[in-house]
Amino acid sequence: MRKLILAFLLLPGISVLAQKKPLDHSVYDSWESIGERVISNDGKYVAYAVTPQEGDGVVYLQSTTGDYKVTIPRGYSISISEDNRFLVCRIRPFYKDTRDARIKKRRPDEMPKDSLAFIELGTTNITKVPRIKSYKIPDDSGIWLAYLLDKPLPETNRPQQPDSATRLNNMLKMADSLMRVADSIRNKANEAKTAGMSVLQNRNGRNSVRANTEPVEEGTVLVLRNLHTGEERRFELVKDYFFNRKGNVLLIETTRKNSDDRSLATVVKVNLDNNSTRTIFTKFNEAKSFRMDEDGKQVAFVAERDSSSKALQKFFKLYYYKDGMDSARLLADNKTKGLPANWTISDNVGSIVFSKSGNRLMLGTLPIWPVRDTTVPEMDRVSVDVWHYNDDYIQPVQLRNLNTELRRSYLAYFDLDKNEIIQLGNEKLRNVIPTQEGDGSVFYGVSDFGKRVATQWQGFSFNDVFRINPLTGQTQLVTKDLKGGNLQPSYTGKYLVFFDERKQKYFAYNSVTAQVYQIAKDIKTALGDEENDVPDDPNAYGVVKWMEGDKSVLIYDRYDIWQVDPEGIAASVCLTAGRKDKTIIRYVNTDPDERFISASQRLLLRLFDEKDKSAGLATLDLSGKTFNVLFKEKVGLGISIQKAKNADVLSYTKETFQQSPNVFVHTMGAQAKQLSNSNPQQAEYNWGTAELFKWKAYTGKEAEGIVYKPEDFDPKKKYPMIVYFYERSSQGLYGYVAPSPTPSRLNISFFVSRGYVVFVPDIWYKKGYPGQGAYDYILSGTRAVVKQGYVDSTKLGLQGQSWGGYQIAHLITRTNLYAAAWAGAPVVNMTSAYGGIRWGTGLNRQFQYEQSQSRIGATLWEKPNLYIENSPLFYLPKVKTPLVIMANDADDAVPWYQGIEYYTAMRRLGKKVWMLNYNNEAHNLVERKNRKDIQVREQQFFDHFLKGEKPSKWIAEGVPATMKGKDMGLGY
8 A cells, every 4th residue: 555655646747745744833942053163173073063942962073084973962162182183072961951950940059060071083982071160171282181070969868767766866966056056156256245356357457367267169179181191180179270372281270178277279380291280379369360371481360368258349469470480479459550540450351461472461450440338228329320411421321331331441561670550541542452462562542532422323433543652651643533443453563554434445554654644545446335325434345354574455345355555555456356247255264363364375265146146165375366266056155164274174064045054074176075964854844945036126226035935836826925024135045044933033934834935125225215215125026026926916914023123114004015014123103213222232223313224314303304204103094904013121222112102003093903012022032932932923913814814812802911821812
């Protein structure tokens, strides 16, 4: 019988596609994506993670020849040693175990813990270590692995229950013991009264006894393993640890032991070349921000020795150790020469830096802020925000960035010869740009001090640019009121290149002659965005990188890379030829340590063809000017492209709408090899296709978009269609769209699988008329697709979020073509939204209308007619399209009262309207449970209005507050 059925299915005209299932909401959790990925330095091995949306992932370790493969279930945080011999990674607990522990509200120490795994490449024997906190391997050494264990599991074996007589006797003993303890406490209290408080305070008035007796979070065991020999060494009570870059020094910070008053916290330096150990610092409460030079001969850090752990304010000091010293010595505190008055040493992570040579030590400093007056009871404390017209930033911005500002540190240089601080940055000069990896003779600084108020309506501030002497802190003005960015100092700092957006030109500053002059004058193509359609100056395409020796700088235009003389004399040279074929060419930097490009270097380049949206890779040999295309295909190319450090082997991901992303390796000169096979279950489901669609918009311009069709598409049928959009998306033609509960976007693959056509048009705008732009492109594109004959013109839907939601709001006031619409976080009233707040950043929304996405290009008072014309609220009586609005009460981008204005107006006008407010959710849904919920509701909504399905309860009746949390309204 089975053979007969199979033969029937294989007969001509009988499609096996009919047997495929449509996607449903149960598929999301198991759908996979490619996560982190690493390639060995010799190019022989690649490791990558395959992760489901919810559940347990897998790390795969494979040879690039394809003859070796090892799986590590639940692996992540992958490293391959510098010498290509070992892979190290963490292993998560089982997803179910972690979920169950959270449901049961287990304490942190009771939660399931990570394990460690390491394996010698080419073998299959995986060594695992349970219950770890972290691991580290050196950047430039493959010998050592250090890992910090978590606390051991608490004793779970309970003693046998004693009989009743024994229990009574034990209770009497316990009562007697408690009485003795109480007597002891009373005696000690009386002794403390007679001795007075002098015992508790030292001569500086600090609580030194208490500081030494307060419990600390004890460190745990650190294991140092020689990966080559297998030998291990253990260190107790370790809080943190660090390798130097070369991997010949291990720095360890320990805590004291709470049960031993004589125990001390220490900083220990382990020389891994000779296995010697030296304690370089002790008797401190807290130490942090450790930094070593590359050779590991110098150590700098900050520490605090005086305060109680409960102190409202702690003052850290800078300490320094160099090989040959007995111990670390104090370098600087808040009284050190050169430090501004009422400033102190910053304890921010990363605030201490040795220059590349190790000859300079940089640190962070910051103002001492007043602490809260603890004499005022909390119930009497006034809480008020004072908004002042001269504030740099409005109060919501200040409050949003409060912790950042309180912790903001400023770069300083410590002169080891003079024992003084040279302050480089300050509150007027926040941004300092070092050169030559800290060894340069000229640094640069950028300041918008006194110009920040205008960010409220401009969305940017003008900047003054300075040169800085790093040894004296002296500054000299380079240029004033610069609008733009792309500030790129040459490696040595001799030159500084920047783009002036108002002039649309590049300029260079020569620190030797102290002159500013235009460069790239002979480049006739635009160096700023040719397609800019917002009412602001175009952004630059950007700087690629400087060449070695500061001899030239590479910059982009829309398509190509140019080599430009920083003196502005020699002719600019176009190194590529992308413009003639409309192919965008961009440099791929695969070396995180690369500081400049050498004249003999072979560049790896990414290709993107604007015509057919294909992508690829190429190389450019700078010495011979040879351009070689490795591949160019109708695929989407992943963002991360990796190259083996010591071999011509590439690792990347490729995808199409039909094929989920997979890992490929490419040995230059050979064919690429596919390593992974993600989401094989997709073959069971009706999927879809993606096609580039072109039409002529109402503006007369040729427009582009993507049409997604079901895999079992029949051109003779009439399909319902959902139109989804934001601004421009056609460049993602070959992007894979996994079925997933999205934060707000249309779940394209899901709807296509279930018999919908989805159309995603590109939209172009004219200054002052964003709503008209939406109409001209969305409506013309919709009608153009309907003309193809396979879409039912009475079954059209709209879906969009944020800016897409606004365009829906506008469009349904101008046409009744659409049978249903779904708008997430829309703006409906530009006049009220204009003065609102983007709570995620605290920024006022004025800049968005005057300079940015909303594209009005004028203030509300200059052109009120444009604000009204582009506000759907004033035209809602014309609406006939049933509409769902998502407006969440914690929206951090669009004020959710815009959704309320929209809903209440349509309700007042008797329109069909629903509003979903996911409590405590932001602009886009974060909670996965809410994402899943909205997918179900969206399907039910469109199925009802575009397919004629029975309406679910929330559509037909709603969900009253009395039923909230009891009935979701998803039934029928």
